[in-house]
Amino acid sequence: MSRLNDDAFPEEYTEEENPVSNRFLSRSKFALRFGRYFLLLLLAVLLIGIILANREHISVDNFRRLVAKIDIGVSKSSGHTGDTIEFDYDEDGKVAVFKDGLVYLTPSKLKIMDNRGTEFFSVNTGFTQPEVLTTQRFVITFDRGGTRLLVTNSFAVVFEKTMEEPILTVSVNEKGYIAVITLSSRYKNTLHVFDNNFTEIFSWQSAERYLLDVAVSPDNNLIVLSCYNTKDGNNAAELVCIRTGKEEIYWTQTLVEGLPLEITFKNENTICLLQEQSLSYYNKEGKKTADFNLENRFIQQYSIRPEKYSVLVLSGSKRGNSTVCIINNNGEKTQEIALEECVVDLSLSNNRIALLGEKNTFVCSASSSKILWQRENKGNIKNVC
Numbered sequence: 459m460s461r462l463n464d465d466a467f468p469e470e471y472t473e474e475e476n477p478v479s480n481r482f483l484s485r486s487k488f489a490l491r492f493g494r495y496f497l498l499l500l501l502a503v504l505l506i507g508i509i510l511a512n513r514e515h516i517s518v519d520n521f522r523r524l525v526a527k528i529d530i531g532v533s534k535s536s537g538h539t540g541d542t543i544e545f546d547y548d549e550d551g552k553v554a555v556f557k558d559g560l561v562y563l564t565p566s567k568l569k570i571m572d573n574r575g576t577e578f579f580s581v582n583t584g585f586t587q588p589e590v591l592t593t594q595r596f597v598i599t600f601d602r603g604g605t606r607l608l609v610t611n612s613f614a615v616v617f618e619k620t621m622e623e624p625i626l627t628v629s630v631n632e633k634g635y636i637a638v639i640t641l642s643s644r645y646k647n648t649l650h651v652f653d654n655n656f657t658e659i660f661s662w663q664s665a666e667r668y669l670l671d672v673a674v675s676p677d678n679n680l681i682v683l684s685c686y687n688t689k690d691g692n693n694a695a696e697l698v699c700i701r702t703g704k705e706e707i708y709w710t711q712t713l714v715e716g717l718p719l720e721i722t723f724k725n726e727n728t729i730c731l732l733q734e735q736s737l738s739y740y741n742k743e744g745k746k747t748a749d750f751n752l753e754n755r756f757i758q759q760y761s762i763r764p765e766k767y768s769v770l771v772l773s774g775s776k777r778g779n780s781t782v783c784i785i786n787n788n789g790e791k792t793q794e795i796a797l798e799e800c801v802v803d804l805s806l807s808n809n810r811i812a813l814l815g816e817k818n819t820f821v822c823s824a825s826s827s828k829i830l831w832q833r834e835n836k837g838n839i840k841n842v843c
Contacts, residue, residue: 519595519613545569555843563583567580568608568610583601584601584606585599585606589601594632595634596609597611605624606625609656619656625638625639629672629722634653637649644663646664647667647669648663649663667688668685670683670684670685671683675742682699684697697710698710716736717733719734724739726742728787729741730787732760734757737785737789738789756773756774758776758780758802759813761804764824766786767784769806778800780797780799782794782795793824797815800815813842814839818833
């Protein structure tokens with residue numbers, strides 16, 4: 459049995475003799491508590507920053523796509539690599555990029571798939587001349603020359619409209635405002651504008667001009683139309699701007715570089731117009747700010763929809779070797795790629811440009827003159843996406 463020496467525990471014990479003072483313990487607890495709260499605050503700020511940076515991609519539809527892909531990935535036991543997607547092809551069909559996958563539209567059916575070909579949704583269409591547009595949120599399909607307009611997300615039809623007159627063309631901005639040009643029994647054409655709740659907020663009848671194309675500004679306040687004016691035998695191509703909800707014309711511009719092919723808003727203050735012989739830029743007041751001359755070259759393919767640049771595939775002849783030109787919003791050529799074959803189709807997504815040539819398929823970047831990927835065409839390839 460061991461005994462403890464009484465001297466090991468002095469009778470009088472003072473705070474000064476304690477090696478860890480109460481004051482030090484108190485400060486340590488405060489530092490730990492502060493550090494914990496600071497880390498929590500830092501994590502909260504980081505989470506909010508991530509949400510704000512990706513707010514355009516955070517939606518119920520994207521969440522459902524993610525859950526569906528996880529469920530399919532867990533339950534599917536096949537060794538599908540995703541390199542090839544196979545489906546019955548229709549010559550009248552359209553293929554477009556939507557989110558991380560594809561949209562395939564035929565006269566009879568619309569299918570929405572991911573990048574492995576997994577089908578999320580399909581719906582019957584009954585179109586004669588099917589056309590498709592995509593935004594970050596929706597797929598807009600319509601029957602050119604028919605009367606039916608259909609809007610879906612990845613899993614359901616969210617809006618369906620049968621117009622009273624045949625549809626000529628449709629455009630949509632990233633806010634989801636949809637503009638529809640139809641024929642008219644009493645006028646040359648009629649313009650219909652739907653907001654992002656799919657309520658028709660504005661219509662405009664054109665008695666003197668044939669409406670060719672339409673674009674709605676990012677702030678939804680302005681509508682610009684490319685037109686063909688027949689008043690008094692004038693027969694002139696024009697740009698016409700109207701303000702949403704107002705009948706009177708805001709401004710007009712006569713066009714002299716050939717018929718307009720397409721018009722779009724690059725931002726709230728920049729309008730981009732492609733004509734037969736020029737790519738022109740206007741501000742929201744109708745003043746021309748820049749111009750890129752095509753130098754009498756043929757336009758083989760093009761896309762002016764990207765926000766910060768436009769892509770023109772030009773050649774000295776209709777079927778000649780192609781030159782891919784990247785044009786910024788100041789009308790300046792920033793990149794050029796010369797190909798030794800004719801480009802017959804073009805598609806853009808995430809700053810990448812896919813080009814279908816007569817012999818090869820290419821992928822290049824909008825910010826570089828280098829070809830990133832190339833493969834020889836095997837078989838009868840008609841479209842690229």
